[in-house]
Amino acid sequence: MELANLLESCRAGDELAWEMLVRQTQSRVFGIAMTYVRDRDEARDLSQDIFVRIYRNLDGCKDADRFLPWLVRISRNACIDHLRRRKARPPARDIPAEEALRLVAPDEAPDEEMERQARRRVVETALHSLSEINREIILLKDMQGLALEEIARLLNLPLGTVKSRSSRARLELAKAVQDLMGPAGAEATA
Amino acid sequence: MNTRCTAWEALLDAYLDGALDGSDEAFFRSHAADCDRCRDLLRLVSADLPALAVEDEAPRLADSVIAVTSGPACGRAEALLVTRPDGGLSADEALLLQAHLEHCPPCSDLARALDVALTTVRELAEPELDLAFTYDVLRATSATRARKRGGALPRLADRLGAWWQGQAARPQFPWEVAFAATVVLVLLFGTPLSPARRAPARALAAVQASPSWMIDTAGELTGVAGAGIGAVQQDVTERRNRTAPDRADFLRHVREAGTALLNGDPGAAAARLRVAGGDLMQLWRDWRGEEPDADD
Ligand SMILES: [Zn+2]
Ligand SMILES: [Zn+2]
Numbered sequence: 213m214e215l216a217n218l219l220e221s222c223r224a225g226d227e228l229a230w231e232m233l234v235r236q237t238q239s240r241v242f243g244i245a246m247t248y249v250r251d252r253d254e255a256r257d258l259s260q261d262i263f264v265r266i267y268r269n270l271d272g273c274k275d276a277d278r279f280l281p282w283l284v285r286i287s288r289n290a291c292i293d294h295l296r297r298r299k300a301r302p303p304a305r306d307i308p309a310e311e312a313l314r315l316v317a318p319d320e321a322p323d324e325e326m327e328r329q330a331r332r333r334v335v336e337t338a339l340h341s342l343s344e345i346n347r348e349i350i351l352l353k354d355m356q357g358l359a360l361e362e363i364a365r366l367l368n369l370p371l372g373t374v375k376s377r378s379s380r381a382r383l384e385l386a387k388a389v390q391d392l393m394g395p396a397g398a399e400a401t402a
Numbered sequence: 403m404n405t406r407c408t409a410w411e412a413l414l415d416a417y418l419d420g421a422l423d424g425s426d427e428a429f430f431r432s433h434a435a436d437c438d439r440c441r442d443l444l445r446l447v448s449a450d451l452p453a454l455a456v457e458d459e460a461p462r463l464a465d466s467v468i469a470v471t472s473g474p475a476c477g478r479a480e481a482l483l484v485t486r487p488d489g490g491l492s493a494d495e496a497l498l499l500q501a502h503l504e505h506c507p508p509c510s511d512l513a514r515a516l517d518v519a520l521t522t523v524r525e526l527a528e529p530e531l532d533l534a535f536t537y538d539v540l541r542a543t544s545a546t547r548a549r550k551r552g553g554a555l556p557r558l559a560d561r562l563g564a565w566w567q568g569q570a571a572r573p574q575f576p577w578e579v580a581f582a583a584t585v586v587l588v589l590l591f592g593t594p595l596s597p598a599r600r601a602p603a604r605a606l607a608a609v610q611a612s613p614s615w616m617i618d619t620a621g622e623l624t625g626v627a628g629a630g631i632g633a634v635q636q637d638v639t640e641r642r643n644r645t646a647p648d649r650a651d652f653l654r655h656v657r658e659a660g661t662a663l664l665n666g667d668p669g670a671a672a673a674r675l676r677v678a679g680g681d682l683m684q685l686w687r688d689w690r691g692e693e694p695d696a697d698d
Contacts (some may be wrong), residue, residue: 227540239528239532246529256535260542312488329526335522354520355527359405382484385523386516393515 216276220228223270234263240356241266241287248291248349249298250340262290284352288366338388346381353378406433408442473504479509487520648685655681 213232221229232292241262245255265286273282339347352363360378409434416422417430434441482491482499552635616676658674 227544230543231536231540234536238531238535242531242535243527243529256531259531259535260538263539264542303664331518331522335519335532336526337645338519339523339526350523354523379481379484380639382487382520383480385519386484386512389519390512390515390653393518 214276215279217274219270219279230267232274237266237283238263241283242288243355244284244351245291247339247347247355250336258291258294261294264289264371265290267314280356281358281366284356284358286323286367288348288352335385335389340383341388342381342384345377346384349374349377349381350385354382406438407440410434410437411443414444474508476509479503479506480512483509483516483589487516645685645688648681648688652681652685 213229216268218229218233242255242259245258246252246264249255249258266283269286273279319368339350342350348367349363352358352366353360356368360371360374363369363378364374366375369377410430413422413430415416417427422430434444479499479502482495485491505511510648654678655674690694
């Protein structure tokens with residue numbers, strides 16, 4: 213189904229279309245939330261809130277071609293609001309989400325899977341060691357694949373600044389990964 | 403390496419020739435004293451400068467040779483390295499970078515780390531989610547939808563929902579009853595405005611998942627299970643008819659509560675809602691053909 217049609221059906225209140233849109237975008241939204249809050253449960257709750265926002269604002273996305281930047285913008289704003297609120301009032305720990313419903317890592321190829329998990333943890337840690345602005349640039353450019361122009365608009369920065377920040381952020385990230393892995397780790401993963 | 407270093411380098415030849423005048427020489431000496439790089443460079447090009455020699459470390463000298471010779475090239479390589487993933491390099495730049503990486507271990511290490519970082523970051527863009535996530539979103543947004551449609555009734559449905567939740571949370575209100583009641587409420591009112599909206603999530607999910615299964619369940623609840631869908635539907639129709647007055651009462655009281663709320667009288671609205679709650683319990687009893695509880 214074309215994205216434009218899907219969005220149109222969502223706006224018209226078609227529950228099935230909305231369900232499909234949620235399924236198609238939920239991992240991406242969750243990924244964005246995870247770059248702002250590292251805790252899985254917190255990021256999951258935050259993602260729920262993001263979808264409520266998306267749902268309320270569906271009328272605001274007229275152009276299917278600009279859906280992704282629109283989605284990222286809403287998600288980012290929600291994450292920033294969340295962090296602001298959290299700063300004001302530390303979160304009360306909820307009862308842990310139903311672990312039984314979790315998709316656990318598949319059992320097959322455990323070595324490969326473990327290595328992948330380790331690599332992800334390293335990069336996640338490296339990502340969170342960056343400054344806020346560099347982390348956001350990595351998120352928008354390298355994770356979400358937004359165009360530099362979109363990022364400039366979103367962050368309200370000149371294009372040239374976004375470009376040079378993107379380079380610096382990548383360099384910083386690579387160096388942080390290098391530090392965490394050590395030369396041997398880099399050899400093994402390459 | 404900064405503009406002072408550049409200025410300093412410009413004076414280097416004149417210094418070695420002994421041709422620097424006062425202020426230039428003062429700058430030259432003071433910068434060499436402050437700047438490791440320039441001091442080392444000076445050591446490289448002049449054999450004997452005891453006045454400036456601070457310490458003699460061979461490794462640092464080797465480092466500084468690298469810094470002076472390949473250092474700037476590494477900086478350039480890094481700059482190209484981080485723009486390469488965007489495909490922005492010219493053929494020549496790509497070639498020069500590749501050649502540098504082949505000969506410079508630190509830069510090729512960095513290139514590998516960057517590869518790992520960017521590949522993994524793309525993986526992190528869409529982490530796996532548990533199966534219940536989509537359902538939770540749909541539940542949250544369908545509540546929003548009811549609210550979005552506006553009017554006093556949805557807001558009242560919210561409050562009624564809270565009441566319902568309270569009922570369901572009572573120990574003597576077991577999950578099975580909540581589930582059964584949810585089936586009935588869905589049959590009677592449909593979901594969007596249903597006070598069952600906040601009924602236990604699993605019950606509502608099950609009911610919404612399969613209407614035909616709901617009819618079967620209603621059949622079990624009504625004791626005509628196994629008699630075929632027609633019999634169940636007939637039974638449900640009978641019960642709907644039997645509970646019609648209860649439903650009318652319930653809706654009337656909800657509407658009255660809505661009017662009270664619109665008139666700015668939340669106290670009266672709450673009282674009407676409590677009555678509506680009673681209607682709901684009556685409705686449930688009539689649906690099941692029960693006598694009122696003795697202790698109620
Ligand atoms: Zn210098
Ligand atoms: Zn190099």
